[in-house]
Amino acid sequence: MTTTSFNQGKGLGQPVGVAVLGMGTVGTEVLRLIAENPNAYANRIGGPIEIRGVAVSDLSRPREGVDPALLTDDALGLINRDDVDIVVEVIGGIEYPRELVLAALKAGKSVVTANKALVAAHAGELADAANEAGVDLYYEAAVAAAIPVVGMLRRSLAGDQIQRISGIVNGTTNFILDAMTSTGASYDDALAEATRLGYAEADPTADVEGHDAASKAAILASLGFHTRVSFDDVYCEGISKITAEDIEAAKEAGYTIKLLAICEKLVDEEGNKSVNARVHPTLVPNEHPLATVDKSYNAIFVEAEAAGRLMFYGNGAGGAPTASAVCGDLIGAARNKIHGGRAPGDNPYANQPIADFGEVPTRYHIDMRVEDRTGVLADLANRFANAGISLRTVRQEEDAENEARLIVVTHEALEKDLRAMVEELAALPNVKEVKSVIRLDS
């Protein structure tokens, strides 16, 4: 057993034993941060961190920056060692880490994880296991890496009432949309560039179809509204159908297209409360702070009753920023091991129903090609009026011969009514094509 040596200042307590599961980009950075700052960690915790072992799947692969004696392929054995107090899970995936995290919690070890997919899919089960054992489950790194939005929702804003959270929580899609906006590139070209630069994975599905953002939306909604919102509760639409033409139309109208995760508290006309979480491409007014978030940066906008509007901005991914969040959590969990107390955990006391997305008020930007004939606009305007959907802006311009381009921005209406309206429009002989439908955010 190798232990790092510490300059144990006055009053420092017993060492805290840590097991790290996984040694990919994040795990490697976590080990580096701990190894480079032993004094800082010991002083901030009140006792030194000692790495008891690092579980990896392939023992034969050379690993830098870690004593080979610490490596093991027996993750469960490592977790169950008596001298392990805290387990850091940075493997990724869902089923295998779920088993390991549950085993750790049941064995009375606090857990720090960066795994958004795991937390979004199994928050309730994991929280129950943590509560039963009286240990901590931390996951700051699961949403927007080092942007401390989890801690802010759990602690800083605990005395406030969150009304809405909206944010850019996926760097890959923001990189692609930003590239399309700034260069006029097509979706395919921007994705290729993102892949070339390492911003997109070989299989980009989880990012571009919004699944990654939906996991984060589920976590944010759960924390903000004290209600269990899981991945399956999140309406999710990705960016793969966004065209250069959509981007151009948005620009002309003063908007920037962003993939937003939106979490809202809703109250219907009868006063019934519910919560909604969704992910979709969104037209954001250029003057809104989220519109200017460029490259692969993340930003999260929180609206709270007393605090008003807050925004948090930074690197939402990457080994070092993610490790920063993991290590902040590790220090919190270690402090609790030494000084007692528990971190505020999953707390779904409000238990609000999840709104049917059809019943959620949204706003649409609809780009159509219509017959260029007298009466067409009047007919379409009547149909919107009959459906009870009022229009905010209408722009008509000549397109091709006998064809006009009609761009309609609606006021807020129920999602189901807007969707039905688009279906009705698409079926009309006067409407040659509904080119694109993108929701707006205020």
Add this chain to the structure above:
Amino acid sequence: MTTTSFNQGKGLGQPVGVAVLGMGTVGTEVLRLIAENPNAYANRIGGPIEIRGVAVSDLSRPREGVDPALLTDDALGLINRDDVDIVVEVIGGIEYPRELVLAALKAGKSVVTANKALVAAHAGELADAANEAGVDLYYEAAVAAAIPVVGMLRRSLAGDQIQRISGIVNGTTNFILDAMTSTGASYDDALAEATRLGYAEADPTADVEGHDAASKAAILASLGFHTRVSFDDVYCEGISKITAEDIEAAKEAGYTIKLLAICEKLVDEEGNKSVNARVHPTLVPNEHPLATVDKSYNAIFVEAEAAGRLMFYGNGAGGAPTASAVCGDLIGAARNKIHGGRAPGDNPYANQPIADFGEVPTRYHIDMRVEDRTGVLADLANRFANAGISLRTVRQEEDAENEARLIVVTHEALEKDLRAMVEELAALPNVKEVKSVIRLDS
């Protein structure tokens, strides 16, 4: 004794008794938030909050939103009641709240304060008292109200190494500078407008001379660098000498003038480490996120080794945002009373020396009026070169007859060398006037 009634859910613990000292704007909002959300508070804490009393200086003044039976003018008596667990100090001032906060800590009560001046002047004394009694001292609201920068430095970034903190932490001065920038108004007119709209107090000295920002800089530097930095350690220069001409010159050069609080970790050529905290008007490049922070908003930029650049933006003042931060702290302190454990407190283990500001590298923007004669520019350029100060940009233009305007932006040099250079320039016969000297931030 009036106690608010609670829907005590399953598993809720004993009530936590709270004394509120002061019922100004913030105190009133704190009481409102607690009264309006009893269920949320009880569930988030694990037991209900019960207000034991509210100390005010003038009992005869009518107070809305609080049971009159709770009011008292005996603050010390209230603090020392056996059924008071937590004391919320929202009085303002330094000496009187210092006595009360010390009395509360010594009596074993955790304290939540919004008092930046108190914390910046007496952090060490207060922390020692809290440590001796084993209780918590929270002060999220002391810096930038509901922007959770204190919690972020204490917890979220605890596993990282902070390199630099720079921010707009005073809403009054940002309102004034923003008004000057957007309307071309003079300093006096912008201040008058700020006063009329309630953004500036009748005596605006503490804001416009940078004292309020300096208190916050001291707190941020202390937290970020784990070193005790007090108000007196902060170099402080206000905005009262900024002219419409300075704003105009900044605009022409692509900068916006902001009053920044800057906290830096420094390493000199011999590897000696130190910390610096300062407040001064600063030219911020227009493309920097801090440049676009308008009105009375606050924003704090943090650079950390692993997390990279993070920014936090929101309302930095006002009753409700400040109360939001106070109540977040209150819930943290109350959780610890019920579940055990202590919040990470003042932790100056790193104990770095405070740098002499003269030894800190800065950059100057110098606006001069010089004789419009051959050789003047060469002479001045030589003087900069001889002083070892290299120039980043030089702009010369005709001003009046026989007079040229010369604007010089330097590269980084020691503050003392830049200051000596300005003194040398001002004394030269060729230099008619040094109109303004403003530092730059990258």
